[in-house]
Amino acid sequence: MYKKNYTESLRNELIATVRKVLSPAALEYGYATVPLEEQIKWRPLVLVLGNYSSGKSSMINDLLGASIQETGQAPTDDSFTIITGDDKVTGQGQIRCTSLIEGQTVLADPEFPFVSLAKYGQRFAAHFRMKTVNSPFLKDLAIIDTPGMLDSVAEKDRGYDYQRVIGELAQLADLVLVMFDPHKAGTVRETYASLRETLPANTVEDRLVFVLNRVDECTNLADLLRVYGTLCWNLSQMTGRKDIPKIYTVFSDQHAPDKKAGNDYLSYLNNQRDSLRKLVADTPEYRLDHLAAYLENHGDRLQLLMRSLASYQEQRKRILGRHVGYGLGLGLLVAVLMLAGTAFTGGFGATDTNLMASIAVGVVGFVAYALLMIPMVLQGFHHAVLNKKETIYRPETQLDQDLWNQVAKMAHDYLLRTHGKFSLRRIKAQIKKMKVECLAGRTEVRKALSELRRIDPGH
Numbered sequence: 001m002y003k004k005n006y007t008e009s010l011r012n013e014l015i016a017t018v019r020k021v022l023s024p025a026a027l028e029y030g031y032a033t034v035p036l037e038e039q040i041k042w043r044p045l046v047l048v049l050g051n052y053s054s055g056k057s058s059m060i061n062d063l064l065g066a067s068i069q070e071t072g073q074a075p076t077d078d079s080f081t082i083i084t085g086d087d088k089v090t091g092q093g094q095i096r097c098t099s100l101i102e103g104q105t106v107l108a109d110p111e112f113p114f115v116s117l118a119k120y121g122q123r124f125a126a127h128f129r130m131k132t133v134n135s136p137f138l139k140d141l142a143i144i145d146t147p148g149m150l151d152s153v154a155e156k157d158r159g160y161d162y163q164r165v166i167g168e169l170a171q172l173a174d175l176v177l178v179m180f181d182p183h184k185a186g187t188v189r190e191t192y193a194s195l196r197e198t199l200p201a202n203t204v205e206d207r208l209v210f211v212l213n214r215v216d217e218c219t220n221l222a223d224l225l226r227v228y229g230t231l232c233w234n235l236s237q238m239t240g241r242k243d244i245p246k247i248y249t250v251f252s253d254q255h256a257p258d259k260k261a262g263n264d265y266l267s268y269l270n271n272q273r274d275s276l277r278k279l280v281a282d283t284p285e286y287r288l289d290h291l292a293a294y295l296e297n298h299g300d301r302l303q304l305l306m307r308s309l310a311s312y313q314e315q316r317k318r319i320l321g322r323h324v325g326y327g328l329g330l331g332l333l334v335a336v337l338m339l340a341g342t343a344f345t346g347g348f349g350a351t352d353t354n355l356m357a358s359i360a361v362g363v364v365g366f367v368a369y370a371l372l373m374i375p376m377v378l379q380g381f382h383h384a385v386l387n388k389k390e391t392i393y394r395p396e397t398q399l400d401q402d403l404w405n406q407v408a409k410m411a412h413d414y415l416l417r418t419h420g421k422f423s424l425r426r427i428k429a430q431i432k433k434m435k436v437e438c439l440a441g442r443t444e445v446r447k448a449l450s451e452l453r454r455i456d457p458g459h
């Protein structure tokens, strides 16, 4: 209980830090359109992906201990369903669905973190819904059941961008289960690619978990090993990694091993089913790691965005300074030439007047340069930046380059919107403050997380 309360208060603290430290700048500089904490303030989320009929819905039903989701061999359910606990009636009576909320309503309600998905349109909204269930398993958790992946021809007929929706949901999720079954061991290459693109690089590996389901359907142990081997090979092709990620090898409770004569190896796999269940139940704990990573990743990206804007302003200032110098030089040159000219043509008598006149011409020369030339040069620089002929940020490492790829367009849009007119001093002060606060937040969270791991799980 103590651990649970500690987890919850730490979560609230992290959300408050994001709200205070990141959101104001994120909104100001076009990094986000809604406050960043909107996406993380709801409960922990588990996203279940996989081929159709890989047993996603059956597994969710098993976890909840009731038949909440429809299941079947054909692609039965082509909707995204958020399944979450109904706090008012948790554990009361038989486990059942206590309400069904339409997609339109869920997508419009800022209490939930799905508002940004409304942009995928009506067709998507019609395939999106929420179910509340009185299961204690979902007290501080939500599971997202997804329509199965089909082959790429059929993907186009969905009427919304399935891969992008998956990418966005994965960003919200604390755990992403990718399910396979023995018949289709490894055809999610496209989805994996889109997950890699959308998830911050350092979170892909810890957040994605592979599950080989329905293993009771293998005819014998040799068959299971063959299927397992095929999946490993496919996964390493997909991930481009030499090491094999952990794969949970499981089957559904409802398809008891005793029905499958000869599959006695199944009893050895019970423990994997239990650890998968524990993994899902422990999601609120990874939520903290996720939030800490969220603070770090967005903090880094946002600071880079702001640094690049500051660098734009510094370059602009340098160009301005240089051209003021040129203007002064020009004015001086004109004045000296004029003075020398008048002296040469014999106007030695009225030296003061000549001097005054030369200075006046010099000033006019400078003012003309400043008014005509400098705005043109600055405009030229602005356009060169917008057309990517000049860069405002040079990444030094690959990590830097990856971060920059994510924010370059935002910097571009901000410059386009403001015409480059914003205060350098202000943005520098904001960066400095954010750096200090992010670092303090990070250190505190890491300390709290290691503290949390020391607390006896029984408490």
Ligand SMILES: Nc1nc2c(ncn2[C@@H]2O[C@H](COP(=O)(O)OP(=O)(O)O)[C@@H](O)[C@H]2O)c(=O)[nH]1
Residues within 6 Å of the ligand: 050, 051, 052, 053, 054, 055, 056, 057, 058, 059, 070, 071, 072, 073, 075, 076, 148, 213, 214, 215, 216, 217, 250, 251, 252, 253, 255
């Ligand atoms: N033999 C066996 N069948 C399963 C298992 N899990 C699910 N199924 C069956 O596979 C079919 C597809 O399951 P479903 O949960 O609807 O898959 P989804 O499309 O991924 O949601 C259903 O007929 C289930 O009864 C399992 O572990 N073993």
Ligand SMILES: [Mg+2]
Residues within 6 Å of the ligand: 056, 057, 058, 070, 071, 077, 145, 146, 148
């Ligand atoms: Mg299903």
